Amino acid sequence: MPWDDEEARQAVLRSEEMLAGLENLPDSTAAALAEGAVGAVVELYGQCLARVIGHAAHDTGLLRRLADDDLVGHLFLVHDLHPDPVAQRAAAALEAARPRLERAGILDAELIAVEEGVARVRLSRRTGCGCSSSEPPETLVHDALVGRAPEIERVEVETAPTETPQALIAVDTLFRAVSPSCGRSG
Structure with missing residues (x-):
């Protein structure tokens, strides 16, 4: 049974952790051999994927669905085959x-x-909203961009506060006493 998107994300993370761990192996010859073998398999699968894309190129709907799939889209990115430009x-x-x-x-x-x-x-902040998040907005932006466009090496964020719009009726006027002569004919 195929993985759902969450299972695919977890598998990608596990793979990246294991690949990063190769450089920490005590036997540098074995580590180099393992990296070479993984690299050869990745290159082979990349060439296969490029052929699949070539066969699917005439069906833009199919190519779109493949690119939008989290796991397949990730493979497109790994092999620099994603049909959508980075921007x-x-x-x-x-x-x-x-x-x-x-x-x-x-x-x-x-x-x-x-x-x-x-x-x-460019981020526009809500002033005085009292919003809280476990991550700063700049980190959220960075992670989102790099996740879909790993070619992005750096994210520059400029933040501009947005003025709170003025109320149509000032709140303090709602609590003023009504003049006895208002609204009475006389």
Whole structure:
């Protein structure tokens, strides 16, 4: 039975941890051999995946579904085969992160540019919202962008506070005593 998206994410994390652990093996010859074997398999699978994409290229709906699948999309990224340009994936990542950013007090997140591995993002904060998040909005933005566009090496975030809109009726006027002559004819 195929993995669901969460199982796929966990498998990707486990794989990355194990690959990172190869460099810590005490036997450097065995570590180099293991890295070489993994690299050869990854390269072989990348070539196979490129052929699959070539066969599916005429069916844009199929290619879109494959690219949007978390696990398959990750493989496209690993092999530099993703059909969407980096800026498009970065914009989609910000859009997907909106609910978490809103909980962190961010009204808007705008992708300004992606150039030479640097993404520039403008955040508009809600002033005085008292919102709390376990992660700062800048970290949420960074993680979202790098997750969908690993080519992004650095994220530059500028934050501008957004003024709280003025109430249509000032609150203090609601509690003023009504003049006895108001509304009476006389």
